[in-house]
Amino acid sequence: xxxxxxxxxxxxxxxxxxxxxxxxxxxxxxxxxxxxxxxxxxxxxxxxxxxxxxxxxxxxxxxxxxxxxxxxxxxxxxxxxxxxxxxxxxxxxxxxxxxxxxxxxxxxxxxxxxxxxxxxxxxxxxxxxxxxxxxxxxxxxxxxxxxxxxxxxxxxxxxxxxxxxxxxxxxxxxxxxxxxxxxxxxxxxxxxxxxxxxxxxxxxxxxxxxxxxxxxxxxxxxxxxxxxxxxxxxxxxxxxxxxxxxxxxxxxxxxxxxxxxxxxxxxxxxxxxxxxxxxxxxxxxxxxxxxxxxxxxxxx
Numbered sequence: 001x002x003x004x005x006x007x008x009x010x011x012x013x014x015x016x017x018x019x020x021x022x023x024x025x026x027x028x029x030x031x032x033x034x035x036x037x038x039x040x041x042x043x044x045x046x047x048x049x050x051x052x053x054x055x056x057x058x059x060x061x062x063x064x065x066x067x068x069x070x071x072x073x074x075x076x077x078x079x080x081x082x083x084x085x086x087x088x089x090x091x092x093x094x095x096x097x098x099x100x101x102x103x104x105x106x107x108x109x110x111x112x113x114x115x116x117x118x119x120x121x122x123x124x125x126x127x128x129x130x131x132x133x134x135x136x137x138x139x140x141x142x143x144x145x146x147x148x149x150x151x152x153x154x155x156x157x158x159x160x161x162x163x164x165x166x167x168x169x170x171x172x173x174x175x176x177x178x179x180x181x182x183x184x185x186x187x188x189x190x191x192x193x194x195x196x197x198x199x200x201x202x203x204x205x206x207x208x209x210x211x212x213x214x215x216x217x218x219x220x221x222x223x224x225x226x227x228x229x230x231x232x233x234x235x236x237x238x239x240x241x242x243x244x245x246x247x248x249x250x251x252x253x254x255x256x257x258x259x260x261x262x263x264x265x266x267x268x269x270x271x272x273x274x275x276x277x278x279x280x281x282x283x284x285x286x287x288x289x290x291x292x293x294x295x296x297x298x299x300x
Contacts, residue, residue, distance in 0.1 A: 038263060038299055041280060042086025044291040050080075050284035052149075052233070053273030053291060054108035054115070056128060060084050062273055062282055063093070063108055063115055063128075064291055071104025072120045079105055079117060079126065082282075084275055086293050094126040100136035107149030107188070107233075107271050109158070118150050118160060123171065137171050142178065149189045149233070149271060153214055154196035161186040163203050168212065180212060182219065188234035188243070188271060201234040201243050209234070209241060209254055223257030233271035235281075238300050242281060244269035251281065253299060262299055265292070 049067030056063060062082040069076040079094040079102070094115065096102035106118040114134050115126040122139040126132065139147060145164015153159050158171040159179075168180040168189075184205035192199050197211035199222065207229060209222040225231065228245030231252075235242050240255040246268040253262040267285040274281055279296045 038297070039295040041293040041295055044082050044086050044088055044293070045289065046088050046091065047080060047284075047289050047291065048078075049104070049286045049289065050270070050291050051286055052105060052107050052117075052271035053282040053284050054110055055084075055273045055275045055282070056110045056115075057276055058110075059128060060277065061089065062275075062291075063110070064284065065105025065108055065117055065271075067104040067286060069104070071106070073103050075101035075103055077102040077104040077119065079108075079115070079131070082291065084278065086291075090131075094124075094131035094133070096124060096136075097133050100124065100133065106147065107161075109150045109152055111152055116150050116158060118147050120144075120147065122147070122176070123150060123158070123160060135174075137174070137176055139169065139176050141176070142169075148187050151189045151191050151198060153191065153198060155214065159189060159198055159214075161189045161200065163187050168198075168200075179214075180217070182210075182212075184208075184210065187230075187232050190234050190236055190241075192236055194239070199234055199236065199241060201231040203230055203232070209243065209259070223254050223259055225252060225254070226259040226261060228252060228261065230268075232269060233273075235272055235274045237274055237279075237281075237296065240300050242272065242274070244272050244283065246270075251283070255300070263294060 050064045052065040054063045064080040078092045081090040081093045103120045109116040115128045117124045123137040125135040148161045148163045150160045160169040163185050166182045170179045185203040186200040187203040188201035190199050207225040211220045229247030232244040243252045249265045250261045251263040267288045270284045282293045284291045
């Protein structure tokens with residue numbers, strides 16, 4: 001694959017100071033719709049600005065992060081629990097603490113340590129069982145733009161995108177450090193299990209899905225995205241990638257480097273989650289205050 005983007009170590013990085021808060025308003029659907037939506041399993045209502053969804057295979061449920069107002073500093077954010085079939089189980093499952101409140105949860109990850117939730121000033125770690133805050137990883141030593149999504153890398157460390165400063169951060173041994181700067185504005189991030197590279201979705205810049213090799217410190221192109229734009233969540237599913245596009249209100253599916261607009265949506269999708277047991281995708285819409293769960297059967 002052609003190397004299109006430059007890698008950069010800590011010593012040579014230059015962080016952009018502009019703060020970018022991605023727009024997530026509902027837009028009118030385009031006149032031509034490229035694909036019909038698959039089977040709608042459920043619509044989860046009663047939420048408040050849901051931005052991210054993460055499926056927990058151990059507990060067989062979804063966590064949903066909610067802005068609930070200003071996502072940058074009003075301490076109103078919370079995480080909800082939703083059953084695999086779309087029942088709202090607990091609206092305010094996790095909310096942070098007085099010292100480290102949850103302002104507006106964004107991308108999430110789950111592992112044996114807990115539920116990781118990106119926030120305006122850092123990353124929260126919550127108990128997946130009880131919702132109490134276990135730790136907060138403070139990013140305030142750096143000039144942040146819009147911290148956005150998180151993934152566990154092949155080295156077992158956590159990696160976080162900052163869309164506003166085109167930066168990728170790493171959490172290692174409790175310490176936070178910038179490890180890469182990109183020519184794109186990375187939004188969603190996930191792991192490609194086939195090669196161990198981190199996959200980045202572009203909020204702005206070239207319409208390309210790219211991978212970052214953390215060992216080589218090099219970026220590679222996965223494939224060109226077929227239209228759309230303002231890409232948000234990205235997930236690896238059965239050898240393909242599902243990418244949420246706010247510009248054309250759809251989910252794109254890329255297989256073998258070839259992208260297609262696959263699932264039409266009623267509003268701008270944010271950070272999607274995948275039910276790996278039932279082959280379903282959960283799509284949050286900040287401005288609709290709901291999450292839709294669709295079957296992926298026949299889509300991949």
